[in-house]
Amino acid sequence: MPDLSVSYMGLKLRNPLIVAASSLTGTAAKLKRCEEAGAGAVVLKSLFEEQIEVQTAQLEKEGDYGHPEAADYLRQFGLRLNQDQYLKLVKDAKASLSIPVIASLNGVSPRGWTAYAAKLAAAGADAIELNIALLASNYEHNAADIEGTYLKIVQAIRAQVKLPVAVKLGPYFTSLPQTAVALRRAGAAALVLFNRFYQLDFDIEKLTLAPGYHLSSPDEIHQSLRWIALLSSEVGCDLSASTGVHDGAGVVKMLLAGAKTVQLCSTLFLKGMGRLQECLKDLEAWMQRHGFAAIEDFRGKMSQEASPDPQLYERLQYIKVYVGLE
Ligand SMILES: Cc1cc2nc3c(=O)[nH]c(=O)nc-3n(C[C@H](O)[C@H](O)[C@H](O)COP(=O)(O)O)c2cc1C
Known part of the structure; x- marks a missing residue:
């Protein structure tokens, strides 16, 4: 049998499949199910800085406290409320799981909330995944301001903990290679490419906003695949693939591109946790067919750097000769 074990941010995983942050990883019982189904590691659902602020604002609205210190107290209270539940999730997960448990924090500012990273470390988290997503919708902020905030958040978290920190990003950066290297220098041990927002x-009958479909399709793999193939050999930190991986072939592609681990979410919602075993079996069968005994024997074999035609990885426009449709 091939050896599927990998090292990710210095953690030892029995295989490269990680159950991504979502409601699939929101309770200790669900996390146990992930482990039993074969996951190499789990990322807990995120604790959101934004969500904490909303809850606190709600508390403030409900009472007339009329004093800034009272509002301050409430803010602390709101933080503690969520934080306590989340710390319990980390502790419960660590008590019952033997695979690595990665806590997930979502932040939009480098403010005081970053101190909670230390508590996550004390609760036993093996690593922290920082989910940072700043929508560039403000006409006053330029790209350097926005990217600077990403770096400050990572630095603030790194100042709190020695644990490995992964940064989960969306795909919208003008120069992703520069941002990726800057994040690594700021202390990121891994990048998760990409989050799906x-x-x-719109609901055109009610004229209201409506949520779009929340799960990905296998067609969405290409953006992450391209960027992992482009970055994996030079960025200098681990890469974890996310978005659009729905089957064993998708897992193989991401590893060939150079990912250390592959995160699954939508396919597990759609097909159930049994999908993990199917992906692992397909990965093993593929490795056997190709004579690979371990993941490192083929990881990155199809990265841009390993390719005899690196320029093909940068092709953005459709050209007749490549598409063959015209
Ligand atoms: C219902 C749902 C909840 C999610 N919650 C989180 C979350 O709390 N934190 C996070 O970083 N990503 C969250 N995600 C994003 C997933 O972790 C993942 O990055 C995204 O779904 C793309 O992967 P996929 O194509 O395998 O679904 C969520 C996704 C879904 C569908």
């Missing part, structure tokens, strides 16, 4: 839609 909440989709906005």
Whole structure:
């Protein structure tokens, strides 16, 4: 049998499949199910800085406290409320799982909330995944301001913990290679490429906003695949693939591109946790067919750097000769 074990941010995983942050990883019982189904590691659902602020604002609205210190107290209270539940999730997960448990924090500012990273470390988390997503919708902010905020958040978290920190990003950067290297220098041990964001839609009968479909399709693999292939050999930190991986072939592709681990989410919602075993079996069968005994024997074999035609990885426009449709 091939050896599927990998090292990710210095953690030893029995295989490269990680159950991504979502409601699939939101309770200790669900996390146990992930482990039993064969996951190499789990990323807990995120604790959101934004969500904490909303809850606190709600508390403030409900009472007339009329004093800034009272509001301050409430803010602390709101933080503690969520934080305590989340710390319990980390502790419960660590008590019952033997695979690595990665806590996930979502932040939009480098403010005081970053101190909670230390508590996650004390609760036993093996690593932290930082989910940072700043929508560039403000006309006053230029790209350097926005990217600077990403770096400050990572530095603030790194100042709190020695644990490995992964940064989960969306795909919208003008120069992703520069941002990726800057994040690594700021202390990121890994980058997760890419997050898939909440989709906005309109209800044209009610004239209201509506949520778009929340799960990915296998067609969405290409953006992450391209960027992992482009970055994996030079970025200097581990890469974890996310978005659009729905089967064993998708897992193989991401590893060939150079990913250390592959995160699954939508396919597990659609097909159930049994999908993990199917992906692992397909990965093993593929490795056997190709004579690979271990993941490192083929990881990155199809990265841009390993390719005799590196320029093909940078092709953005459709040209007759490549598409063959015209
Ligand atoms: C219902 C749902 C909840 C999610 N919650 C989180 C979350 O709390 N934190 C996070 O970083 N990503 C979250 N995600 C994004 C997933 O972790 C993943 O990156 C995304 O779904 C793309 O991967 P996929 O194509 O395998 O679904 C969520 C996704 C879904 C569908």
